[in-house]
Amino acid sequence: MAAVTYVTRLPxxxxxxxxxxxxxxAERVIEQIPIAAFSAIVFSGVxxxxxxxxxxxxxxxxxxxxxxxxxxxxxxxxxxxxIGAGTITAVLLRLLFGP
Amino acid sequence: xxARPVGQxxxxxxxxxxxxxxxxxxxxxxxxxxxxxxxxxxxxxxxASLMSAIVYAGPSxxxxxxxxxxxxxxxxxxxxxxxxxxxxxxxxASLAPHMRDAPRARLPFLGHAxxxxxxxxxxxxxxxxxxxxxxxxxxxxxxxxxxxAWVGGTILGALAGGVVPAAIAYGLAFATxxxxxxxxxxxxxxxxxxxxxxxxxxxxVAGNEYLPAGVGPLLAIAGASVLGGALLSRxxxx
Numbered sequence: 493m494a495a496v497t498y499v500t501r502l503p504x505x506x507x508x509x510x511x512x513x514x515x516x517x518a519e520r521v522i523e524q525i526p527i528a529a530f531s532a533i534v535f536s537g538v539x540x541x542x543x544x545x546x547x548x549x550x551x552x553x554x555x556x557x558x559x560x561x562x563x564x565x566x567x568x569x570x571x572x573x574x575i576g577a578g579t580i581t582a583v584l585l586r587l588l589f590g591p
Numbered sequence: 592x593x594a595r596p597v598g599q600x601x602x603x604x605x606x607x608x609x610x611x612x613x614x615x616x617x618x619x620x621x622x623x624x625x626x627x628x629x630x631x632x633x634x635x636x637x638x639a640s641l642m643s644a645i646v647y648a649g650p651s652x653x654x655x656x657x658x659x660x661x662x663x664x665x666x667x668x669x670x671x672x673x674x675x676x677x678x679x680x681x682x683x684a685s686l687a688p689h690m691r692d693a694p695r696a697r698l699p700f701l702g703h704a705x706x707x708x709x710x711x712x713x714x715x716x717x718x719x720x721x722x723x724x725x726x727x728x729x730x731x732x733x734x735x736x737x738x739x740a741w742v743g744g745t746i747l748g749a750l751a752g753g754v755v756p757a758a759i760a761y762g763l764a765f766a767t768x769x770x771x772x773x774x775x776x777x778x779x780x781x782x783x784x785x786x787x788x789x790x791x792x793x794x795x796v797a798g799n800e801y802l803p804a805g806v807g808p809l810l811a812i813a814g815a816s817v818l819g820g821a822l823l824s825r826x827x828x829x
Contacts, residue, residue: 501702507687521820525685528791528815530775535792537768564776571613578769583762
């Protein structure tokens, strides 16, 4: 597992040390990777907690996520308040409405 | 080497550590959850910690534990790990242009530092402050925090994960999406970034539902990035 995972990380070494500046179109594609990567983690983390899709009222992450988004918008660029607000909301909702 | 570059390099390590502290706080509960899961799957605490240290790839470790539970063969676990972690190639490709001033000898080691959290903090830093040198040092600082949090969380979880109340564990598990929401929000500035976000997010959810483990996020991230790049490369109308 460690070896195959390391292989997936090798492009950092190969591209940073050898590759020429990429074509402008490739550069624009690479620029989109952070947005796409963050979105992939957020959507699956909120909509598929535990691995299966849960678009239902009992998925409390669906309520904690908008709280996190609002705090992230208001306090642009500050991680800790957004993480804290989202996590505390999820804990409180579970305590109030959880099984 | 003169004193100034050494000082700059050290300050970048420090910046990487400081800017990654919120991420580290968020990683501890996830490591805790993994340690507990590994413990319940029959792994000793030191084996679970070793796995976290040398694989250092949370999502694939959770999937591997699930496969261990179903009695899947080693070859299936290794193949699934590879596919699940292929997204790191995309992350590495996106970080590479910012690492051109890094000493070549360091890059093979730094490859191990490319994981979801450290990638997010480092690319955010690189895009926000392109004038700062030695992003490799920043990545190193971020790696130190993430590694300690992830492996430390795993050890705690394997030894004492069962004592965390369910409500707290449920809330703490939301820390990972919360971290990435906080990173994502400032990037959604226009129509193209919103389209990329929706394409990657919906594609990942659909892929997770209908494709083998790890394939969905990989295709969704690659596809959404190409879509965004293509939209930005359209000739503008006059």
